[in-house]
Amino acid sequence: MLKNHVKIAWRSLLKNKGYTSLNIFGLAIGITCASLILLWVDDEMSFDSHFPKQDLVYYVPTNQLYEGEWSTFYSTPMLLAQDLKDEIPEITRAVATSPENLLFTEGEKGINRRGRYANSDFFEIFSLQFLEGDKNTAFNTPDAIVLTQKTASDLFGANVPVLNKVLRVNNKENYIITGVVKDLPKNVSFGFEWLAPFERYSAGVEWMQNYGSNFTDTFVELAPEADFLAVNEKVKKMLPAITENQGTYAFLHSMKDWHLRSHFEGGKIVGGQIEHVQMFTIIALIILLIACINFMNLSTARSEKRSKEVGVRKVLGSDKKRLISQFMLEAMITASIAAVFSVILLFLLLPQFNLMVAKQLSFNLFDTAHILSLLGITVICGLLAGWYPAFYLSSFRPVEVIKGVKAKDSSAAVIRKGLVVAQFAASIIFIISTIIVYQQIQHVKSRDLGYEKENLVKLPVNGDMIKNFNPIRKDMVATGVIENVALNNANILSAGNNGSGFQWPGGTDTEDVLISFRHITSNFFETAGMQIVEGRGFSEDVSKDSTNILISQSLARLMGTGSPLGKIITRGEPHTVIGVVKDYQYGDMYNASDPVMYFNNPDWARFMYIKTKSDATMASSLAVMESVLKKHNPAFPFEYEFVDKAFDSKFRSEKLLSNLSRIFALLAIIISCLGLFGLSAYTAEQRRKEIGVRKVLGSSVASIVKLLSKDFIQLVIFALLIAGPLAWWIMHRWLQSFAYHIEINWQVFAVAGVVAICIALLTISFQSIKSAMANPVNSLRAE
Numbered sequence: 001m002l003k004n005h006v007k008i009a010w011r012s013l014l015k016n017k018g019y020t021s022l023n024i025f026g027l028a029i030g031i032t033c034a035s036l037i038l039l040w041v042d043d044e045m046s047f048d049s050h051f052p053k054q055d056l057v058y059y060v061p062t063n064q065l066y067e068g069e070w071s072t073f074y075s076t077p078m079l080l081a082q083d084l085k086d087e088i089p090e091i092t093r094a095v096a097t098s099p100e101n102l103l104f105t106e107g108e109k110g111i112n113r114r115g116r117y118a119n120s121d122f123f124e125i126f127s128l129q130f131l132e133g134d135k136n137t138a139f140n141t142p143d144a145i146v147l148t149q150k151t152a153s154d155l156f157g158a159n160v161p162v163l164n165k166v167l168r169v170n171n172k173e174n175y176i177i178t179g180v181v182k183d184l185p186k187n188v189s190f191g192f193e194w195l196a197p198f199e200r201y202s203a204g205v206e207w208m209q210n211y212g213s214n215f216t217d218t219f220v221e222l223a224p225e226a227d228f229l230a231v232n233e234k235v236k237k238m239l240p241a242i243t244e245n246q247g248t249y250a251f252l253h254s255m256k257d258w259h260l261r262s263h264f265e266g267g268k269i270v271g272g273q274i275e276h277v278q279m280f281t282i283i284a285l286i287i288l289l290i291a292c293i294n295f296m297n298l299s300t301a302r303s304e305k306r307s308k309e310v311g312v313r314k315v316l317g318s319d320k321k322r323l324i325s326q327f328m329l330e331a332m333i334t335a336s337i338a339a340v341f342s343v344i345l346l347f348l349l350l351p352q353f354n355l356m357v358a359k360q361l362s363f364n365l366f367d368t369a370h371i372l373s374l375l376g377i378t379v380i381c382g383l384l385a386g387w388y389p390a391f392y393l394s395s396f397r398p399v400e401v402i403k404g405v406k407a408k409d410s411s412a413a414v415i416r417k418g419l420v421v422a423q424f425a426a427s428i429i430f431i432i433s434t435i436i437v438y439q440q441i442q443h444v445k446s447r448d449l450g451y452e453k454e455n456l457v458k459l460p461v462n463g464d465m466i467k468n469f470n471p472i473r474k475d476m477v478a479t480g481v482i483e484n485v486a487l488n489n490a491n492i493l494s495a496g497n498n499g500s501g502f503q504w505p506g507g508t509d510t511e512d513v514l515i516s517f518r519h520i521t522s523n524f525f526e527t528a529g530m531q532i533v534e535g536r537g538f539s540e541d542v543s544k545d546s547t548n549i550l551i552s553q554s555l556a557r558l559m560g561t562g563s564p565l566g567k568i569i570t571r572g573e574p575h576t577v578i579g580v581v582k583d584y585q586y587g588d589m590y591n592a593s594d595p596v597m598y599f600n601n602p603d604w605a606r607f608m609y610i611k612t613k614s615d616a617t618m619a620s621s622l623a624v625m626e627s628v629l630k631k632h633n634p635a636f637p638f639e640y641e642f643v644d645k646a647f648d649s650k651f652r653s654e655k656l657l658s659n660l661s662r663i664f665a666l667l668a669i670i671i672s673c674l675g676l677f678g679l680s681a682y683t684a685e686q687r688r689k690e691i692g693v694r695k696v697l698g699s700s701v702a703s704i705v706k707l708l709s710k711d712f713i714q715l716v717i718f719a720l721l722i723a724g725p726l727a728w729w730i731m732h733r734w735l736q737s738f739a740y741h742i743e744i745n746w747q748v749f750a751v752a753g754v755v756a757i758c759i760a761l762l763t764i765s766f767q768s769i770k771s772a773m774a775n776p777v778n779s780l781r782a783e
Contacts, residue, residue, distance in 0.1 A: 020334065023295050026674045027338035030291025031377055032345040033667055036353050037284035037660075038373060039361045044277050047187045047259035052127045053221060058252040059190075060084070060218035060235065063267035065247035066500060066514045070267030075214040076250060078202060080238065084218075088234050090226035093121040096216040098201060102194065103462060103636055105168040106155045110637050112460075113151050115194030116217075117201035123181075125221045132163045133179025142200040145175040149183045151193045171463060171635035186360060189258040190217065211243050220252070228252070247512075276653065283664055286426050287671075288377070292384040293419040294674045295331070331386025332379075339378040356659050358652070417715055423672035424719035424756060425726070430665035431752040432727035436744060437658040440735065441651050443742045449647075450584025450593070451492065452529030452611075456643040457625070459608040461487065466605055468632040469521065475631070479624045481616035486524035487605035489517070493646055495587040495594075502571045506560050513558060515595045516586075519604035525581065527611045535565045535579030538600040545600040550579040555595035569597070589650050590738040609643075669756075673763040680712060680764050709764050716760045720753045727752075 048054060060080065063070045081096035097118040104111055116122070123135040130138070131149060138146050145167060147155075152162045167175045175196065184191055202208045208215070222231060236249045260274040346363050354361055364370050459465075465472065466487065473485040490496025498516040518524075522538035522545075525531070533553065538545045549569065556564045568574045575597075583593035612621040626638040648655075728744060735741040 022674050022677070023334050024338045024341060026291050026294040026671050027335055027381055028341040028345060029667055029671055030288045031335075031339055031342035031374075031381060032349065033287045033664070034284040034377055035342060035346055035363070035374065036349065037280050037287075038377075039350075039363060040353075040357055040359065041277050041281055041284075042369075043187055043359060043361055044260070044273060048189055048255050050185050050188060051255065053125065054255045056222050056224065057125055057255045058220050058222065059255070059258060060220060060250050061253055061264075062214065062239070062248055062250050063264075064514075065512075067512050071514070072264035072267055073214060074217065076216055076218040077211045077214055078198075078208050078216045079211060080250060081216070081218045081220070083242070084220055084235065084238060087238065088231060090223050090231045090234075091220045092223050093125050093221040094218065095119050095121040095125060095220075096198060096218050097122065098198070098216050099192075100201070101460060101462075103170050104151070104155055104194075105171060105635070109155065110635065111151075111154055112462075112637060112639060113193040115192045115196070117196050117198045119198050121221075122195060122219070125219055129182040131180045131182055132161065133177075135179070138179040139197045141176070141178075142197050142203070143173075143175050144178040144197055145169075146179040146181060146195040147177060148181055148193050152177075152180050187259075189255075190219075211239070218250075228254075276657070279657075280660070283660075287664060287667060288381060289384065290423050290426055290668055290671045292381055293423050294671050295334070295381075295386075297416055297419055297676075328382070328386045332382035335378050335382035335386075338381070339374060343374070357656060420672075420676055420712075420715050421719045421722065423668070424676075424716050424760070425723040427665065427668040427672045428720055428723035428752050428756050429727045429730065430661060430668050431755060432723070432748055433731055434658065434661040434665050435748050435751065436731045436735075436742070437654065437661055439742050439748075440738070441654050441658060444589055444651070444738075444740060445648075447585070447740065450530060450582050453644040453647050455483075455612045455614055456492075456528065457610045457612065457621070458491070458641045458643055458646070459610065459625070459629075460639060461605050461608055463633045463636045465608060465629075465633050466602060469602065469608075472608075472628055472632050473523075475628045476610065476624060479628075481613055481621050481624050483611040483613050484523055484527040485611075486527035486609050487521045487602040488524055488607050488609060489519040489604040491607060492528060492584075492609065492643065493586055493650065499571070502569055504559055504567055504569045507558070510558070513595065515555060515597055518596055518598045519601040520598055521602045521605070522600060524598075524609065527609050528584075529611070530584055531582040532579050533582050534563065535577070537579055538598075542600055542602070545578070547573065547575055548578045548600065549575040550581050550598040551577055552581050552593065552596040553583045554593050555597065556580045558595060575599075588739075590740045592739065669759055673759060676712065676760060676763045709761065712760060712764045713757060716757050717753075720749075720756060723752075724749050 051057065059074075060076055062073050062076055064073060065071075076096070078096045078098075081094040084091050085094035095118050097116040099114060099116050101112055101114050104113060120135070120139045122128075123130075123138065128135065133146065138144060147162070152160075155167070156162050156165070162177050162180060165177045167177055169175050181195075207213050222228070232252045236251055239249050240246050257269065257272075260272055260277065261269045262272040263270050343363075343365070350361060350363060469485075469487060476482040476485050496516055496518065498514050500514050501511045502513065502515060503510050520538075522540045522542075525537055532550070534556075535550070537550065538548070551559075551564060551569075559567060564577045564580060567577050569577065581596070581598065584596075585593055587594065610621075610625060612618065622640065625640065629636075629638055727749070731744060735744070
């Protein structure tokens with residue numbers, strides 16, 4: 001029987017090549033789209049799953065109370081790791097780490113690599129696989145260093161033994177390579193390219209040896225039998241007990257949540273990347289559902305042609321169960337063919353999708369999980385798409401069909417129209433969402449940042465760049481293509497260092513205010529295009545302003561009414577305010593600017609900022625920078641970053657959402673149009689004789705097209721009425737997660753409605769005009 005069903009199904013599909021092709025095309029698009037999204041979701045969900053101890057390893061952030069609100073920080077004092085290990089028995093291992101960039105030199109080759117200073121517990125916590133050396137002895141000496149496989153290959157060549165080789169670091173000290181570990185995959189939260197003993201990093205540095213300095217990443221491993229809640233309570237009590245400060249406490253953050261649930265508000269997890277994972281999973285299901293709805297409509301559009309087949313088969317003895325299995329098998333075959341085409345589309349589209357999502361996703365036909373997922377999607381599509389046509393077609397009464405009596409179709413018509421409304425409602429929601437996400441990104445990008453990001457280049461400070469700053473600046477400016485050069489201890493786009501405990505005259509509870517620090521050269525404001533709105537800037541002679549500071553407008557407002565110039569701000573040493581700088585946006589691009597203090601102290605600088613002239617080409621400017629730095633800092637490679645591009649990368653998640661929404665909207669519209677085409681074909685088929693009569697009685701082609709199109713446009717308008725409030729609710733909730741956001745404008749809904757109606761008209765017009773221009777003799781011949 002199965003063999004017979006397959007033969008009949010295959011003949012039916014071949015007999016109706018046009019409808020079969022549309023069904024396969026629609027399902028293939030849906031399956032491909034869902035598969036791409038699920039590949040991305042799988043990669044997101046698998047973050048840090050490489051580590052065998054995922055259930056036992058925790059990061060240790062801190063919650064700190066400022067101005068009555070808890071804020072979460074990803075840093076702890078260096079001393080906390082060892083104290084946690086010593087005081088809490090359930091913590092079997094603990095490590096404080098500090099990420100740093102180092103220059104490695106081998107012969108004429110020099111490369112910068114980012115890694116971590118840590119202790120030997122790090123090897124065990126993250127179960128690192130040593131390819132050379134021994135994890136038990138790798139950190140026996142303070143001058144040891146462990147490289148990743150890729151870093152070792154980049155320095156010495158592939159498959160070259162490097163154990164015990166001497167490596168020149170930062171062109172001033174030597175390290176001995178005591179191990180090589182296997183490279184970590186891309187989807188880990190805390191990666192590294194080298195590891196070195198923390199004791200070498202902290203030796204002789206006094207500020208690291210106290211609990212007031214938060215600068216390390218702390219990781220702990222719990223015993224398998226440990227009670228997480230009990231251990232977490234002990235961890236929370238550690239810092240208040242040691243520092244006698246109830247406004248700061250540490251807590252445990254599970255490795256499983258590092259990537260997916262990393263956003264905190266009020267000291268508690270409120271979400272993170274898991275929100276995008278959930279959103280895109282729902283979108284994948286919606287796209288699949290739209291494709292299945294399309295299949296249903298196209299199948300029922302052929303119902304009259306297949307009704308006689310059903311009638312004859314019932315007369316010959318087929319029962320409803322056999323007919324349902326027949327039609328379900330046809331749906332499964334169609335879904336299977338669509339799945340094969342989707343695999344081809346996957347391989348063709350995956351490279352472009354990877355560029356969009358900035359990942360290296362791959363689809364492996366020989367991977368069991370990938371095959372099972374594809375099979376699962378195919379079966380779901382077959383079942384979803386086939387159940388309604390199967391039950392509907394198998395319900396025809398043979399006597400009525402053979403006599404030519406049409407069964408009442410009111411309930412089926414309502415279902416078909418409802419499905420089209422659902423398709424277009426989803427499409428319109430995607431259109432509205434795409435527009436609003438784009439508007440939000442442009443709104444934030446176009447706000448007054450307080451600095452000029454264009455033609456601004458950032459370089460990492462290393463080697464002799466601070467010592468030789470003045471000649472570097474002089475030589476660059478003398479070329480005529482560089483406008484200015486300055487130093488800063490913080491990335492202009494990031495929060496940087498901060499602290500509290502400041503006091504000033506007339507202030508109350510001022511010690512509770514968190515203030516960011518900027519250690520700069522005197523010309524930083526001119527270089528970055530920042531504006532001094534009151535007072536003056538720093539003198540080029542650092543000694544003249546060693547106890548003076550500039551403050552941002554937000555800090556000036558906290559100091560009360562009147563001019564802040566001349567006021568003294570104290571935390572240990574007193575500092576006199578000599579100027580006020582216009583607020584600039586850093587850190588969270590959606591929030592208000594936080595208070596900043598500027599110090600005339602370039603010795604702490606970590607970045608050099610270079611402003612190029614607007615009429616100079618970037619190629620010539622970069623060539624000048626490289627030649628000058630080769631002259632004054634020859635040991636280090638020339639590395640740079642454009643501030644405007646770094647600024648754009650701040651919106652990576654929003655841009656991903658915008659791009660995917662645009663694609664989903666387009667695909668949803670395409671698939672929905674196929675469904676609308678099916679319904680219009682069905683309606684034209686049902687009203688064939690009516691159209692013939694109307695033409696004989698003198699109706700014009702235009703009036704018939706209008707007659708056939710009116711009902712469909714009503715469906716699209718109804719879909720718009722449903723989609724509008726839903727889209728507003730969805731996007732309103734999304735916008736509320738940003739402190740700085742647009743207001744949703746009614747014009748967005750108008751544009752989406754016009755676009756949807758125009759697309760629907762274009763889709764319907766083909767079938768309507770074809771039916772209106774048909775010869776009425778052919779449709780009335782049987783009368």
